[in-house]
Amino acid sequence: MLQEFYNTMVRRRFMPAAAAQALCELWAEHEVINATPSLLFQAFALQQRYQTSLWDALIVQAALDGGCTTLYSEDLQHGMRFGALEVVNPFAAPAVHEQPAIWQGKPA
Numbered sequence: 595m596l597q598e599f600y601n602t603m604v605r606r607r608f609m610p611a612a613a614a615q616a617l618c619e620l621w622a623e624h625e626v627i628n629a630t631p632s633l634l635f636q637a638f639a640l641q642q643r644y645q646t647s648l649w650d651a652l653i654v655q656a657a658l659d660g661g662c663t664t665l666y667s668e669d670l671q672h673g674m675r676f677g678a679l680e681v682v683n684p685f686a687a688p689a690v691h692e693q694p695a696i697w698q699g700k701p702a
Contacts, residue, residue: 595653596621602668627656646670654679 596618603614627633633655641651650669654676657665665681672683 595656596626598649598653606668625660627660629656633659640676644676 600611600614600618603609603617604611629652633652636658637648637651637655640646640654641648644651646654647669650667653667654665654670657679658676663678663680665676665679666684667681668683668685670681670683672681672686674681
């Protein structure tokens with residue numbers, strides 16, 4: 595969910611708002627999973643099963659629907675799995691996953 599990325603990057607001051615927006619615009623050129631009634635109902639079930647926030651459950655379900663295998667999240671437990679989807683906290687495990695060059699102000 596693009597708004598989660600934007601909010602986290604700006605709120606935690608990892609990048610300026612304009613840079614976060616530019617990345618969101620770039621990613622929006624690719625497939626974006628939209629909230630549908632089906633996604634919502636599946637997220638409700640995830641929220642109840644795993645006792646997460648509804649917001650986190652929506653993000654997990656969108657990642658599952660998109661066929662993702664890695665979900666970067668500061669809110670979910672690092673290493674947590676939802677089927678083939680693994681949660682990676684990029685702030686808890688910086689040595690595991692390097693930040694993309696664009697985050698470091700370098701051309702991609």
